[in-house]
Amino acid sequence: MKVKISRISYHLPDRVEGEEELKSDNPDWDMPKIIAKTGIHKRRIASEGETAVDLAYEAANKLFSTNPQREEIDLLILVTQSPDYVLPPSACILQNRLGLSQNCMAFDVNLGCSGFVYALSIAGGLIESGAAHKSLILCADTYSKYIAKTDRTCRPLFSDGAAAVLVEAAAADCVGPFDFGTDGAGYDRLIVKNSGARDVGLARGALEMRGSEVFLFTMRVVPPCINKLLDRAGLTFEDIDLFVFHQASRLVIENLVRTMSLDESKVYTNLESIGNTVSASIPIALKDAEMQKRLKEGDTVMLVGFGVGLSWGATLIKWCAA
Known part of the structure; x- marks a missing residue:
């Protein structure tokens, strides 16, 4: 695009x-x-x-x-x-x-x-x-x-x-291609029950997450998603200057790095003092990486989000933010 x-x-x-x-x-x-x-x-x-x-x-x-x-x-x-x-x-x-x-x-x-x-x-x-x-x-x-x-x-x-x-x-x-996917069979792995039109009148539930199942979902769908995106773009892992994953947890990111044999120096994290901010985690990480001089003009960056839905999406961007 x-x-x-x-x-x-x-x-x-x-x-x-x-x-x-x-x-x-x-x-x-x-x-x-x-x-x-x-x-x-x-x-x-x-x-x-x-x-x-x-x-x-x-x-x-x-x-x-x-x-x-x-x-x-x-x-x-x-x-x-x-x-x-x-x-x-x-x-x-x-x-x-x-x-x-x-x-x-x-x-x-x-x-x-x-x-x-x-x-x-x-x-x-x-x-x-x-x-x-x-x-x-x-x-x-x-x-x-x-x-x-x-x-x-x-x-x-x-x-x-x-x-x-x-x-x-x-x-x-400067943006794209993209790869998306959804596994709606896992909708209840991350859910707030009684929060919409179903079961109206019941007290709203708290957030429920089946952590081990969400982890297994991530490890199942993210590596193929990344490989498909690279194939679509005609690139290799070596062509990526920085990987910015959704900041889910250390366990998730470390296992993605290990499973895909990624260069750890190319994987950015900032969750230590910020936590998992859901949809905001990727843009917040991009801004922090920019401020820490981890990004330079023209860098190729892979963005990968995954979680509630269950859904996932990945894309490539050329870095040019001011």
């Missing part, structure tokens, strides 16, 4: 939750063992009255502070599974709060860990078709609001946060 990622910003809640809080609430937890698997020492937790929409608003405003052409945005995609309401779409709320033009498409994408790759494909397609010219992708979630304090599977992993990504037309192909 002749589109590019031209700018990224992100925003994290002020509250930092470390292992001390987890141990205080759950004295029986073996924190060294948990951290050895997750690789996560700290998470960001939204305050009681703070929503994913609020986090997305702050991330977008940071982006506009360095590129104030908000009136040119004619496509707004919000990737979230923590909307303010079942309806209307939270993207419509953000269009108004951000002061974007009324000549702007705005819609939600209800996806989790693979959501950024999907949104990038949608934005690129709409721009290439001429239906849009400059897109703002917002990825935001507050999974912490769905997680029980005693949930040893989910609480040590998930973090709240938001990313804002500006996508616009480019002179050369």
Whole structure:
């Protein structure tokens, strides 16, 4: 696609939750063992009255502070599974709060860990078709609001946060190809029950994750996805300058590196002090990699998202963000 990622910003809640809080609430937890698997020492937790929409608003405003052409945005995609309401779409709320033009498409994408790759494909397609010219992708979630304090599977992993990504037309192909997939038979491996139109009237459930099954799913689908993407692009592993996986956990990423014999120096992680921010994890990692000088103009970067759905998606980008 002749589109590019031209700018990224992100925003994290002020509250930092470390292992001390987890141990205080759950004295029986073996924190060294948990951290050895997750690789996560700290998470960001939204305050009681703070929503994913609020986090997305702050991330977008940071982006506009360095590129104030908000009136040119004619496509707004919000990737979230923590909307303010079942309806209307939270993207419509953000269009108004951000002061974007009324000549702007705005819609939600209800996806989790693979959501950024999907949104990038949608934005690129709409721009290439001429239906849009400059897109703002917002990825935001507050999974912490769905997680029980005693949930040893989910609480040590998930973090709240938001990313804002500006996508616009480019002179050369800078995004793609893509590879996507879905295994809806595993929909209940990551689920918040009683949270929609089914079983209305029951108290909303907490987030449930069958961690071992999600891990096996990841190891089953991600390596073939990466190989298909490389074949489609006519590239090899050696042609990739940086791999940015969804920041699921240390266990997941280390096993992907081992299974595919990847060069560890080419695999970027930042989950240690941020945690798993769901759809925002890939753009947040890209921004951190840029700030740490891990990316340079023209680098070929592979982005791979996988998780809730169960779904997955991968793409290649040429790095040119300002």
